[in-house]
Amino acid sequence: xxxxxxxxxxxxxxxxxxxxxxxxxxxxxxxxxxxxxxxxxxxxxxxxxxxxxxxxxxxxxxxxxxxxxxxxxxxxxxxxxxxxxxxxxxxxxxxxxxxxxxxxxxxxxxxxxxxxxxxxxxxxxxxxxxxxxxxxxxxxxxxxxxxxxxxxxxxxxxxxxxxxxxxxxxxxxxxxxxxxxxxxxxxxxxxxxxxxxxxxxxxxxxxxxxxxxxxxxxxxxxxxxxxxxxxxxxxxxxxxxxxxxxxxxxxxxxxxxxxxxxxxxxxxxxxxxxx
Numbered sequence: 001x002x003x004x005x006x007x008x009x010x011x012x013x014x015x016x017x018x019x020x021x022x023x024x025x026x027x028x029x030x031x032x033x034x035x036x037x038x039x040x041x042x043x044x045x046x047x048x049x050x051x052x053x054x055x056x057x058x059x060x061x062x063x064x065x066x067x068x069x070x071x072x073x074x075x076x077x078x079x080x081x082x083x084x085x086x087x088x089x090x091x092x093x094x095x096x097x098x099x100x101x102x103x104x105x106x107x108x109x110x111x112x113x114x115x116x117x118x119x120x121x122x123x124x125x126x127x128x129x130x131x132x133x134x135x136x137x138x139x140x141x142x143x144x145x146x147x148x149x150x151x152x153x154x155x156x157x158x159x160x161x162x163x164x165x166x167x168x169x170x171x172x173x174x175x176x177x178x179x180x181x182x183x184x185x186x187x188x189x190x191x192x193x194x195x196x197x198x199x200x201x202x203x204x205x206x207x208x209x210x211x212x213x214x215x216x217x218x219x220x221x222x223x224x225x226x227x228x229x230x231x232x233x234x235x236x237x238x239x240x241x242x243x244x245x246x247x248x249x250x251x252x253x254x255x256x257x258x259x260x261x262x263x264x265x266x267x268x269x270x271x272x273x274x275x
Contacts, residue, residue, distance in 0.1 A: 100260055
């Protein structure tokens, strides 16, 4: 009986994964048909379809990365990186995301109670966590909204908070918020993803010895707080590696791809050429 349940669950999850990939592949197919047509048959929208190709590729890449990272972090895996000045590190990530937020007509701000603070964090996983939290906030905050990223240091903890004034999470969804990918009927409509972002963020926080706290009011917004131990680099080493096949591409576009419209990718190719 248990094996049958596991098989049915796997079938549902794989179906959701296939739907996500199929949506992006459909966009890729449409764009390729346009770009492969004779020049005389094309209009003046080459840039648009090139952007759709890039967007769809990044969305598939983001999905694969999230699935791989979540599989690597299952169980009690310890994640430990090097000593990092978290304030300018996080400020730079927000700076990279700000033009993309403006493209969505959102205001993205950063604030910290300190200008410098050293903490032990795995930079790769930490960055993936920030992109996922920002992506969620951008997806569910309507135009004209505000997203605030902040750092606070108290009670032996580093508190990294992403707060938005968006639509919030319905109470009936909160109890399964970290397991939505196991319940296809509760996943967000395409292209918003499988709901892997929050469970991945929680595992990254737990792997660092911390936790992820989520509060939300429907119609008022959501606040995600990552509480990490306020400690310097430890002697032990990282037990697992991060898979990053997106090297060489603008990482903010990969990390936020499912929260952005195609216009955010209009100049992506130009940016790649300059790297």
